[in-house]
Amino acid sequence: MKIADLIERNKSFLSLEFFPPKNRESWPGFFEVVDRLKVLNPLFASVTYGAGGGTQENSLEIVKRMKQEKGIEPLAHLTSVGADEEKISYFVENLIDAGVDNVLALRGDPPRDVEDFDFNTQHFSHASDLVTFIKGKYPDMGVAVAGYPEAHIESPSIREDYRWMKYKIDEGGDFIITQLFFDNRVYFDFVDRLSEMGINVPVVPGVLPIMSLKSAKFILSLCGAAIPGKFLSALEKAHEEGGDEAVYRLGIDYAKEQARELLDKGAPGVHLYTLNRAEACLEIGKSLGF
Numbered sequence: 001m002k003i004a005d006l007i008e009r010n011k012s013f014l015s016l017e018f019f020p021p022k023n024r025e026s027w028p029g030f031f032e033v034v035d036r037l038k039v040l041n042p043l044f045a046s047v048t049y050g051a052g053g054g055t056q057e058n059s060l061e062i063v064k065r066m067k068q069e070k071g072i073e074p075l076a077h078l079t080s081v082g083a084d085e086e087k088i089s090y091f092v093e094n095l096i097d098a099g100v101d102n103v104l105a106l107r108g109d110p111p112r113d114v115e116d117f118d119f120n121t122q123h124f125s126h127a128s129d130l131v132t133f134i135k136g137k138y139p140d141m142g143v144a145v146a147g148y149p150e151a152h153i154e155s156p157s158i159r160e161d162y163r164w165m166k167y168k169i170d171e172g173g174d175f176i177i178t179q180l181f182f183d184n185r186v187y188f189d190f191v192d193r194l195s196e197m198g199i200n201v202p203v204v205p206g207v208l209p210i211m212s213l214k215s216a217k218f219i220l221s222l223c224g225a226a227i228p229g230k231f232l233s234a235l236e237k238a239h240e241e242g243g244d245e246a247v248y249r250l251g252i253d254y255a256k257e258q259a260r261e262l263l264d265k266g267a268p269g270v271h272l273y274t275l276n277r278a279e280a281c282l283e284i285g286k287s288l289g290f
């Protein structure tokens, strides 16, 4: 079933994002985390693709096992950088054979080892090209797309980025999952602006619980999201006074409040970037009543 239809029927849901561990030896531990988080009854679970060096085959197998062994509706991330129609078709047809109905169509980031990488040299230059291709060839596939409340890091302006956001939806994107953010006003503003542009598909906010200062700084450096000065100072102070444990406590409490406010003020659900960590996500999910 298309996840956009599930969203329509389930108000105030929780969904989860996982990344496939690189080494097969880590898979039993990974699936234990999935099993533990199943009690939160996620509406769907997304599985990243290629991010952090993961492989296509690992993503594919984990997505299949999510569906067939864990009974969780998967959303398979799929990036177009370096791919052609054959590679994308192989992935999508494998998903269809496994009964998986939804992908998150992404462009992907430039390869780290190539300077001034030009996406126009690619078969699919943008996520929108991938949406067009998948919707044209596999019309029954649900297709989600990424959205950036603070604008994508490469975009020359917020306005320009929102224009391309609209194009991805016009080409067939069923719903949007946002980049992480820490100030809920940017999310609600994003939703309002999209609505003014005639985009009324669900916009699911992505929430990242900060679990350590080091990983937060690394993730923020990749995606360009801003951390409010007050929150950053509080995290640094917590680190000085109470070390990693205090940062973890503050980060989880912040995520709980952030998610609570998003749901209370009308977000359709919350997509939790789990970082494959069970304990923190269980605490957040339970505090939200899941």
Ligand code: FAD
Pocket (backbone or CB within 6 Å): 047, 048, 049, 050, 051, 052, 077, 078, 079, 105, 106, 107, 108, 109, 110, 125, 126, 127, 128, 129, 146, 147, 152, 153, 154, 155, 156, 160, 161, 162, 164, 165, 167, 168, 177, 178, 179, 180, 206
């Ligand atoms: P696009 O929509 O193509 O946008 C990229 C840039 O091009 C933007 O600046 C946009 O304004 C501009 N643009 C868009 N369309 C056009 C057009 N038609 N013509 C001209 N300009 C255009 N990365 C991974 O490698 N693996 C993952 O699993 C993964 N999961 C993610 C999940 C979420 C929810 C999010 C928000 C991001 C994820 N990413 C992942 C990161 C993502 O690949 C990067 O942010 C990437 O730089 C952009 O991907 P996109 O699909 O948004 O690209």
